Amino acid sequence: MQSRRLSFALFRTRFTMLWERLYAGLTPIFIVIALFFGLALFGLFEVIPAWGHLILCLLALGGLFLAVILAERFIRSPSSQDIRHRLEADSQLPQGYLSDCLDVPFEAEIQNPLWQQHRRELSRKIMSLRHAPPRALVDKADPYAFRLPAALLLVTGLIIAGPNVKERLLNAMTPSVFERQPVLVDVWIEPPDYTRLPPV
Secondary structure (H helix, E strand, O other): OHHHHHHHHHHHHHHHHHHHHHHHHHHHHHHHHHHHHHHHHOOHHHOOOHHHHHHHHHHHHHHHHHHHHHHHOOOOOOOHHHHHHHHHHHOOOOOOHHHHHHOOOOHHHOOOHHHHHHHHHHHHHHOOOOOOOOOOOHHHHOOOOOHHHHHHHHHHHHHHHHHHHHHHHHHHHOOHHHOOOOOOOOOOOOOOHHHOOOOO
8 A cells, every 4th residue: 555655656746747847848939939929910020021021030940949959958757766856855754765665675674673663664654745736947947937928929919810810820931032923024026127017
């Protein structure tokens, strides 16, 4: 029973740490995407010149590249040692305590009264394991909380764009400098003099 409770507590702590790191890592990427598409939904790219549209697209790509690099610092699976240390901290247990719980003694030590007393003490502490709520790891990835105005800009842009959402998003990703412009060529045909015909 104690072993099952410990395994469940470790699993829950792993899930919490993965959520914290995933949320923190994806937040910078969300900020860049939300700002770019939020401005697009407001119709900004329909009123600025083509060169301004191209510059904003390049800035967005650069910001997205930096956001991905920053995300790699957070999005990684926690090690077993990290999980045990986190659960020990949440439960206010001394560091290394859970490692003792997972130790497998030699066969000769199992019948040792001191070892049995130690195991009973460990089992009692396992029943008091606590699971703390997720930590605000996202504050390290976004210390100035840019995610809030970015989300507000995106939601407001969706409301303002209305039925033009798809069109404005497509226009944002295709700067007009890449659109094919029609080519007009004036061709004059001048007949020979002996025909006495006007140029065509």
